Amino acid sequence: MPPTSDCRYVRPADVVNAEIRSLWERSDGHLCPGEEERYRWLLIEWAAAIRTDTAQAA
Secondary structure, eight states, rough: OSSSOOOOOOOOOHHHHHHHHHHHHTTTOOOOHHHHHHHHHHHHHHHHHHHHHHHHHH
């Protein structure tokens, strides 16, 4: 599931990071295939959020 289809809205990096941490905590360190896919999308979303935060700070 893609993070969002609306490129104008990016969740803050700390929110996405909290979701990533929660996913890992719930999985006990072993992601099933569905969780792995969610994790990959979260990483993409997190990277976009970091880029947005960096651009806004500049």
